[in-house]
Amino acid sequence: MNEEELLRRLRQAFQVEARERMDSLAAKLADMERGLEGEEADQALEVAYREMHSLKGASRAVGLADIEAVCQSAEGLLAALKRKEIQPVAPVIDALYQALSAVEDRLEGREEAGPDTSTVCRRLEDALKAAKKTTEAPPPEKTPTTEASGRPEGSPAPSAEPDPISSEPASVAVSPSKRAEGAPDAPRREARTVRVDVDRLDLFLHRAEEFISTRLEMERHLRDLKRLLGRLEHMNKRCSFATKELRWLREAAEAAGGESDGSTPSEVRDLLEFVETSRQSLLEAYSQARNVLQHAEGMHHRMGQLVDDLMEGAKEVLLQPVSILFSGLSRMVHELSRHLGKEARLETEGEDVELDRRILEELKDPLVHLIRNAVDHGLEEPAARQAAGKNPVGVVRLRVVRRDAGTAILYVEDDGRGVPLDQVKGQAVTRGFLSRAEADALSDEEALQLIFRSDLSTSPLVTDLSGRGLGMAIVKDKVDNLGGKIRVTSEAGRGTRFELQLPISLATFRGVLVEEAGRFFILPTLCVEAVVRPGKEDVRRAEGTWTISHQGAVVPLHRLADVLGLGPSGNGSDSQEGCSNVVIVQAGGKRRALQVDAILGESEMVLKPLGTYLGRVHNLWGATVLGDGRVVPVLNPLDLVRQPESRGSVDARKDAAGGDTGRQWNVLVAEDSVTSRTLLQNILTAAGYRVKTAVDGMDAYTQLCEEPFDLVVSDVEMPRLDGFELTAKIRANDKLKDIPIVLVTSLDSREDRERGMEVGADAYIVKGSFDQSHLLEVMDRLL
Template sequence: MNNVDLIRKLQAAFKTEAKERLRELSSDLIKLEKNPGGDGCDEVIESMFRQVHSLKGASRSAGLREIEKIIKALENVFSALKRKQIKIMPEMMDVLHHATDTLADFADTLGNNQPSDHKNQVCEIVEQINALSSGESPGKTKFVKKKPEPVKEAIAIIKEEESHKKEIPPPKEFAEDTLTKSDRSKDKTQTVRVSLKKLDLLMLQAEEMLQVKLLANQHKNELEHIIEMLELLQKEWGRVADTTRILTQIIKKKGESGNRERSALNSVSKLMALVASNQDQSRIFESRLISLVRSAHRDKRVISELVERLLKDMKDVLMLPFSTFLEIIPKIVRDLSRDQGKNVKVSMEGGEIEIDRKILEEMKDPLIHVLRNCVDHGIEKQALRKKNQKPPMGTIKVMVSQVNGDRIEISISDDGAGIDLEKVKEAAIEKNVVSRQEASGLSDKEVFDLIFQSEVTTSSIVTDISGRGLGMAIVREKIERLGGKVSIESRLGQGTIIRALLPITLATFRGVLVEAGNQQFVVPTASVNQVVRINPDDVKTVENRKTIPLNGHRIPLVRLDDVLEIPPKEQTFASKIPALVLGTREKRIAFSLDNVLDEEEILFKSLGNQLSRVRNIYGATVLGNRKVVSILNVTDLIKSAMHVRPMVARGAVGKKAAQISVLVAEDSITSRMLLKTILESAGYRVKTVIDGLEALTELKQTKYNLLVSDVDMPRMNGFVLTEKIRKDKTLGDLPVILVTALHSREDRERGIDVGANAYIVKSSFDQSNLLEVVQKYI
C-alpha cells in the first residue's frame, strides 16, 4: 500500500472516530455549562481532556496538522482547568463550543476541502483558545463563523449516529452509511460495522419470509376446507346407502322372483357395494387428509415461529435507542436559546426505548421543528417570565414512552406562554382556512388542529427560525405518513404539549381485510376505532349527510366504494350492513362496505418513487393466496369522505364496460397490478404485458379497444410503441394513453407528437382521472 492510500484510510478512520468523540465532547460542554464548579465537574473535565488527548494523536497519525493545532490548544485549556489554573467563564464556553463545531465541520468535509484551506480560521480559533489557557478573556476577536443553523447541524450529526459506541480497527472500506450494534452490557462490548445497504437488503429478505408464513397458513386453511367438503360428501354417500337399503327391502318385500325383480335386486346390490367401497375409500382419504392437516398445523407453527424470530432479530438489528436523537437536543436548544436571548433548560426521559431506524430518521426534522417552536414561540424572555412570576429559566421536557407493544409516544412540552386560541382563529380566518362564522363554532380541539394547516401562524414576525406557518403542517404530514398521529394541548400562560403517537416499526403490522366494490383492501388495525354492523333503519339523514348512532352520538356514514371512486358491488339484501369506524373521538366517520373478511399480519410494500403519492392508498401487500391488495391511507380516507360523490352503480355502466378490452403495458409489477385493478374494478377486460415489444405483438394478434402504456420500458419504450401503432394500418386508430413518471414539458410534447391521445403523469395520478380519460376515448 502506498503512502497516499494509507493516509486516505487513516483520515477515513479519523473521520469516524472524531465524530463520536466530538459528539461526546459537545455533550460534556453542555453539562459543564449547566453546572460549572458543581458536583461531578472534575469528572466532566477529565472526560473532555481524554477525548481531545486521544484525538490529538489520531489527527497527527492522519497527517491533519491544522486540526491537530486546534486540538492541542483545547488540550491545554482542559489541562489548565484540571489543575485549577483557570476558572470557567461564560465567554470560555462560547469559544469551546465554537472550536468543537469547527472541528466537526473539518472532519465532515475530509476528502473534499482540507483544513489547510482554512488556515486563517484555524489561527483565529487557536488564538482565542490560547487566550483561555493563559486565563485571559477571549476579547472581541470575530470568528470566521456562519450564522448558527441548529437544524442543519443536528441533521449532519444524526446522519452519523448509526456509526458509534466503540472504536474498532479501520475496516477495508469506509462508508458513510454504517451502523454499529453492540450488546450494551457493562462488560467490554464487541462491535462490527456493516453497510446499512446490506442490512436493509437482509431486512427486505427477512420480510419476504413473511410470505412463506402466510402461504403455510393458507395451505393449512385449504386442507381444512377440503376436509369439510369431504365430510359433506360422506354425508351424501350415507344418504345414498340408506336409500339403497330401503330400495332393497322394498324389492324383497314384493316376494316376486321374476327376471325383472332379480335384475333390479342385482343392480341395487352392485350399487350398495359401490357405495360401501366409496365410503371405505373416503374414510381412508379422510384419515390421510387429517394426517396432512396435522402436519400442516405443525409446519405452520414451526414456520411462524422461525419467521417471527427472524423478523424480530432483524428488526432488533435495525432498531436504535431514542437516545441517539436525544443526545443532540441540549446542543440544539442551547444554540437556539442563546440566539433568542433566552435561558432554557432541557429534561429528557425514555432514551433507552428503541425504534425503527427509518422512523427515527424520518422524525428528525419534525421533532427539531417542534423544539424550535418551543424556544421561539413558547419560552418567554427572562424579563417577561419574571413579570409573570415564573422561574427565570424556561423548561422544555422531552419524554419517550412505550404505549403498548407496537407503538410509542413522544411528548415535547414547555412551560412557556401557551397558545392563544383567539389569535389562531384570526390567523386561520385571514388565510381563508375557515370563515368567521365557522371559527365561532369551533371547539378548542378543532382550533388546535388549525395550527397544522399550512400558513396558519400566530407569529407576527417571520425569522430564519419560524413564523412562516408551514412547519407544523409538514410535521403532521410526516407523522401521518408514518402511520402516526399528532395532537396539541395548551393552556394560555402555562405552556404547550405536543404529542406524537408512532409505530415502533414500519415493516409489518396488523391489518383488517375488507371487501368493497368487488375489490379487497387492507385497513391498518391501529387506525380502526370500531367494527360495527348497521341496522338500515338506524341510518338517518342529517344536514344532507347520512348518519348512524354510535355511543349516544350520530356520526357520518359514507360508502367506502364511493370514497375510493370505484363502482359498487351489485346490491344484495342484508339485514345488517358491516362498517368500519375510523378517526379520532372528535372526528369519527363510519365507512360501510360489503364485507369484513379477516384480520392478519400484513407486510407493507411501498408503491415506489413513481407512485409515491396515490390518493387514499398508503401502499400494497401480498396476501397468503398471492393476491396483491392495496393498503388504505386512513388520513386520506377521512379527508376524501368530506367531499365524496357517489359512483354510478355497476348495473348502469358495467354491461358496457364488460364489452371493452384494454391492454396495459408496464414493466413495474406494482404499477401494472395497480392499473389492472383500477380498470377491472370499472368493469373493463384487462390484459397486461411487460414492455412495448410484447405489447405490439399482442395488439397484432388480438383486438383491443384501448392501450394504456408506460413510457420508460425495456426493449421498446412507450414513445416508440406509439409511433409504430400510428404507422400500422390496422392499429392506427387505437386510442393510446401514456401513464409515466416523465413529467418535463419536452416529454409531454413528445408524447403528443408521436400520437398519444392522453399523457398522465404518475406523480399526479389517481384512479378517478385515469377512468375519466379512459371513458373519454372509448
C-alpha cells in the first residue's frame, strides 16, 4: 500500500473518530453550561480536556493542520478552566462551541462557510484573556500552554506542547492510594467494541430474518404431518372395520359349509389376509409417522428458541442508545439561541434507552425541527422570561421512556410561552381552512391539531428557521410512517410538550393475514383495532356509502378490493349488506372498516422494504414471505384509513371519470347555524362547486323553485321547515324530485337515519363523525 492510499484510509478513520469525540465534547460542554459544581463539574471538564487533546493529536497524525490549530487553542482554554484560572462563563463556552463548529466545517470540507483558522484561534485566545481579567483569583505563575503570544497570524499552532502529566499530575496520574479513597476515575474494564459497516449489519439482520421464514415453513410441514397422521389413523380404522367384516363373512361361510372340505372360500381367505397385512403396514406407518411428528415437534421447538435468540441478538445489534440521536443537539440549541438573542439549554433523560438504528435515522429530521421550533417559537427572550417570573435561561428537555417491550415514548418539552392558539386559529382563517366562527368554536385540543396542517405557521416572516408551515406536517408524516403516534399538549405561559410513541424495532412485526379478491394481504396487528362479524342491523347505508356500527361509533365500510383499486369486488354494489369478515383499522387518528373475503390468522412476520427503485408506493408498507414461499404485500394502515383524496375541483373529478369537464355543479346548502353553513360553503367552494346558501328549509325550497340546482346539502333541525320536511317536499315536486339530497346533521339515532331514508334522502352524514372527504366523495358519486 502506497503512502497516499494509507493517508486516505487514515483520514477516513479519523472522520469517524473525530465525530465521536466532538459529540462527547458537545455533551460535556452542555453539562458545563448547566452550571455543574464540585466533582461532577471536574469530571465533565476532565473528559472535555482529554477529548480535545486526543482530537488534536489525531488531526496532527493525519496532517490536518487547520484542525490541529483550532484544537490547540481550544485545549488551552480548557486547560485554564481545569487549573481554575478562569470560570466557565458564557463567552468561554461560546468560544468552545465555535471551535467545534469550525472543526465540523473542516471535516465536511466547508472551510469557506465560516471564519478562517486564524480568526477562530484568535477568538479562543481572546476569550481566554477576557475570562482571566474577570476572574477574581490571581493567575498562576505558569501561563496556559496554548497561549500563543507572538505567533504570526494565520500560521498553525505549534505542535510541541508541555507534557500533560508533568503539568497536571493530580488529574492525570493519580496514585493508587488516592484512587482507593473514592475517586471517580477508578480503573474499570472498558467495553470492547469493534467497528462494523452498517451495511454489513443490515445484511446480517436480513440473513437472520430469513430464519423466521424457515420456521414458518417448518410449521407448515408440521401441519402437513399432522394431517397425514390423521389420514393414516382414519385408514387404519377403515381397515379395522373391513377386517371385522371379512372375519364375519368367513365365519358365516364356514358355518354354511363352504367348499366340500368345509374350509373358507379362497377368495375370502385371500382378501382377509390382504386386509390384515395392509392394516399391519398401516399400523407400522402410523407409528413411524407419529415418531417423525414428535421428533419434528421437538426440532421445531428447539429451532424456535434458537431463532428467537438469534433474532433478539440480531435486533440488539441494530439497537442503539438514543444518546446517539441526542448528540450534537445541545450545541445546536446553544448556537440557535445565541443567533436568536435568547438563552437556552438542552436537558436530556433516558439516553440509555435503545431503539432500532433505522428508527433513529428517521427521527433525526423531526427531532431537529421540534427542537428548533421550541427555541424559535416556544422560548421567550430573557427579558420577557424575567418579567414573567421565569429563569432567563429557557429549557428544552428530551426524555425517552420505554413503555413496554415493543414501545418507547419520546417527549420533547419546553418551558416557554406555549402555543399561541389565537394566532394558530387566525392563520387557519387567513389560509381559508376555517371561518372565523368555526375557529372560535374550536376547543384548545382541536386548535392544537391545526399545527400539523401544511402551509400553516405562526411565524410572520419566512426565515431559514421557520415560516413555511411545512415542518410539523412533515414531523407527523414521519412518525406515522414509522407506525408511531404523535400527541401535543400546551399550556399558556408554561410550555409545550410533544409526545412521540414509537416502536422499538422495525425488524419484525405481527400481522393479520387476510384474503380478498383471490389475493393475500397483511395488515399490521398494531393498527388492527378489531376483527368483527357484524350483524345485518349493524351495517347500514347512511353516509352515501356503507357504514358499520362499532362500540357506539359509525365507521365507514369499504371492500378492501375497492380501496386498493383491484377492480370490482365481484359481489355487487350491495355486497356489504351481508358482510361477515370485517377488519377495523385505526391509524393517524382515523378509522376505517375493511370487508375481506377471509381472515386467515395472525403471526410474527418479517417486513421487507420495497427497495430504492420502488420508493413510496401508495397503500403499501413493504412485503413479507410466508412459510410456503409466497410473497405477500404488507399494507400501509395510514393510507388505508385516508379517504380517497378529493381532487382540486369538480371538473378534475369528472375529467378523471371521463365525463363532461365543462360543467360546474350548482349546490344549495340549507343550514340555520352560521358556523356550520360557513364551514360547508368553504369546503364545497374550495372543491370547485358553485354554492348558494339558505338559512332554513323554507328558504331552501323557495330558492329551489326559483333557480336550478344539481344537489342539496341540508341540516335536519331547522326552523319553519326542517330537513326531513324539506326532503319530502322536494320529492313530492315533479320538477324537483330527482335532485340528490344529502342530510348533514347531529341526529345520529337509528330512527332518525331511517326517517331520512324514508323521506327520500340519498345520504345521511352525522356531524359527530363528519369528515369533509366523506362529503365530497358522496357528492361525487351522486353527481
